[in-house]
Amino acid sequence: MKKTILTDIEGTTSSISFVKDVLFPYARRELPGFVREHADDPKVRHWLEQVQLELGGEDFGDDLLVATLIDWIDADRKHTALKALQGMLWKRGYADGDYAAHVYADAVTALQAWYAAGHPLYVYSSGSVPAQRLLFGHTTAGDLTPLFSGFFDTEVGGKREVRSYRNILDALALPADQVIFLSDVVEELDAAREAGLDTVLIDRREDYAEPRLGEATHGHARSVSFDGIVV
Numbered sequence: 001m002k003k004t005i006l007t008d009i010e011g012t013t014s015s016i017s018f019v020k021d022v023l024f025p026y027a028r029r030e031l032p033g034f035v036r037e038h039a040d041d042p043k044v045r046h047w048l049e050q051v052q053l054e055l056g057g058e059d060f061g062d063d064l065l066v067a068t069l070i071d072w073i074d075a076d077r078k079h080t081a082l083k084a085l086q087g088m089l090w091k092r093g094y095a096d097g098d099y100a101a102h103v104y105a106d107a108v109t110a111l112q113a114w115y116a117a118g119h120p121l122y123v124y125s126s127g128s129v130p131a132q133r134l135l136f137g138h139t140t141a142g143d144l145t146p147l148f149s150g151f152f153d154t155e156v157g158g159k160r161e162v163r164s165y166r167n168i169l170d171a172l173a174l175p176a177d178q179v180i181f182l183s184d185v186v187e188e189l190d191a192a193r194e195a196g197l198d199t200v201l202i203d204r205r206e207d208y209a210e211p212r213l214g215e216a217t218h219g220h221a222r223s224v225s226f227d228g229i230v231v
């Protein structure tokens with residue numbers, strides 16, 4: 001059986017800078033108007049209610065919810081409600097051509113080669129599944145979504161939690177040793193390894209000034225790009 005590859009996005013397939021310097025500022029700028037325009041849309045309301053619950057449940061109005069969400073963007077909080085709303089917002093930015101998604105050239109080449117060789121490819125990111133589809137559907141290298149068999153977000157659990165990887169294995173109906181997880185975050189790899197997955201730390205110089213070596217790799221295989229990852 002060909003090994004299945006599960007990949008993170010930010011810092012792994014795509015630069016941290018694209019997320020932090022392009023996507024997040026766009027969401028920060030557009031959020032207040034978006035919430036005003038879509039306050040009665042049940043899909044938007046659902047996620048705003050999740051934010052309200054996080055604040056204790058009392059209704060202080062949408063302005064407070066927007067201010068909270070902006071604080072969460074600034075703190076890079078990986079909250080499912082924020083990520084879902086960001087996904088809705090980014091749709092317009094991609095459609096208007098305000099930006100195209102960055103994917104490292106080595107990642108594009110490797111993903112295409114693994115796909116051609118019959119390796120099932122999946123994504124697991126804190127970005128919502130719709131945001132993941134948008135990102136891979138609008139890359140500077142074109143639409144890469146046909147390469148992927150599926151997408152997972154924090155609806156399966158947080159990326160540093162072992163149970164999330166067990167949930168993904170259940171969804172894929174695969175034994176853990178058939179899946180390789182690629183990420184730039186060692187705590188995510190630790191959780192995946194505890195669930196039995198193979199792991200590779202992606203340690204890109206463009207994203208991390210200092211190489212993670214020795215103890216800092218937590219014993220995970222390490223690669224500075226997708227070149228040379230043996231699957």
Ligand SMILES: CSCCC(=O)C(=O)COP(=O)(O)O
Binds near residue numbers: 078135
């Ligand atoms: C796919 S949407 C943009 C990325 C994002 O919002 C994010 O939080 C990325 O986190 P990751 O788990 O891919 O490191």
Ligand SMILES: [Mg+2]
Binds near residue numbers: 010183
């Ligand atoms: Mg990452």
